[in-house]
Amino acid sequence: MIEVKHISKVYTTNKGKRVQALDDVSFSVEKGEIFGIIGSSGAGKSTILRCLNMLEKPDEGEVWVAGNALTNMSERQLQNERRHIGMIFQHFNLLASRTIFENVALPLELSQTPKAAIKNRVLELLELVGLSEKATDYPNALSGGQKQRVAIARALATNPSLLLCDEATSALDPATTKSILKLLQTINAQLQITIVLITHEIHVVKSICDRVAIVKDGKIVELGNREQIFGSP
Numbered sequence: 001m002i003e004v005k006h007i008s009k010v011y012t013t014n015k016g017k018r019v020q021a022l023d024d025v026s027f028s029v030e031k032g033e034i035f036g037i038i039g040s041s042g043a044g045k046s047t048i049l050r051c052l053n054m055l056e057k058p059d060e061g062e063v064w065v066a067g068n069a070l071t072n073m074s075e076r077q078l079q080n081e082r083r084h085i086g087m088i089f090q091h092f093n094l095l096a097s098r099t100i101f102e103n104v105a106l107p108l109e110l111s112q113t114p115k116a117a118i119k120n121r122v123l124e125l126l127e128l129v130g131l132s133e134k135a136t137d138y139p140n141a142l143s144g145g146q147k148q149r150v151a152i153a154r155a156l157a158t159n160p161s162l163l164l165c166d167e168a169t170s171a172l173d174p175a176t177t178k179s180i181l182k183l184l185q186t187i188n189a190q191l192q193i194t195i196v197l198i199t200h201e202i203h204v205v206k207s208i209c210d211r212v213a214i215v216k217d218g219k220i221v222e223l224g225n226r227e228q229i230f231g232s233p
């Protein structure tokens with residue numbers, strides 16, 4: 001599903017300082033896996049995730065997703081490819097001026113889906129995430145966990161084969177975190193969507209990830225299945 005081959009990335013700060021964010025990172029993710037990338041702040045997790053949908057281009061190396069080398073694609077091809085990659089964020093990134101229905105509909109409107117099809121799909125997605133009664137509410141009327149459910153519905157709208165999660169539970173309390181992780185597991189199992197998540201919270205990777213990479217100073221320092229990394233349960 002994903003093959004990351006020897007990617008490196010150096011940022012130059014506006015003061016001219018060079019920061020090696022990624023240094024020769026390689027890993028692969030199988031179709032249907034939940035793959036976790038864990039590390040402390042500044043380790044390079046977000047940079048890896050942004051390289052998976054080419055919001056960031058590595059200086060060196062290759063990123064393959066579903067048989068395509070994203071690192072060789074034009075911006076137009078990438079835009080098309082990104083439709084098969086959903087993403088959710090720590091702070092949900094919902095549009096405050098749009099209802100829940102309209103937030104979930106947005107990616108479908110952008111891909112010129114006919115109106116009737118949009119309505120069916122959005123209502124189906126809201127049902128999947130358990131928010132059918134909230135369709136006409138605005139995001140600020142929702143709890144953090146409900147907002148993340150909306151964001152998940154929006155990320156799934158275009159039927160992606162891959163879902164990228166950027167600290168998706170870091171702003172949530174433990175009980176809400178648990179319910180969001182359960183939803184991600186359901187989505188992974190029922191819709192066969194591959195999930196890559198980044199987090200600094202060890203209990204998140206321990207509870208749902210099939211395999212885990214530990215990132216430190218821009219390098220993968222450990223990689224294995226849950227039992228190899230954390231010992232048997």
Ligand code: ADP
Nearest residue numbers: 011012013019021040041042043044045046047
């Ligand atoms: P993490 O997600 O693990 O916190 P990041 O991938 O965000 O780590 O960052 C890795 C390193 O790259 C950090 O040292 C960070 O300060 C630096 N970095 C990230 N983005 C930029 C940027 N746009 N400009 C300069 N440095 C950056």
Ligand code: ADP
Nearest residue numbers: 099100101102105119122123132134135136137
């Ligand atoms: P009909 O097609 O029967 O006239 P509507 O298009 O008004 O019905 O929508 C029916 C349901 O679809 C609503 O109850 C609501 O849940 C959802 N819906 C459609 N459009 C919106 C919207 N812009 N904002 C929120 N909910 C919507």
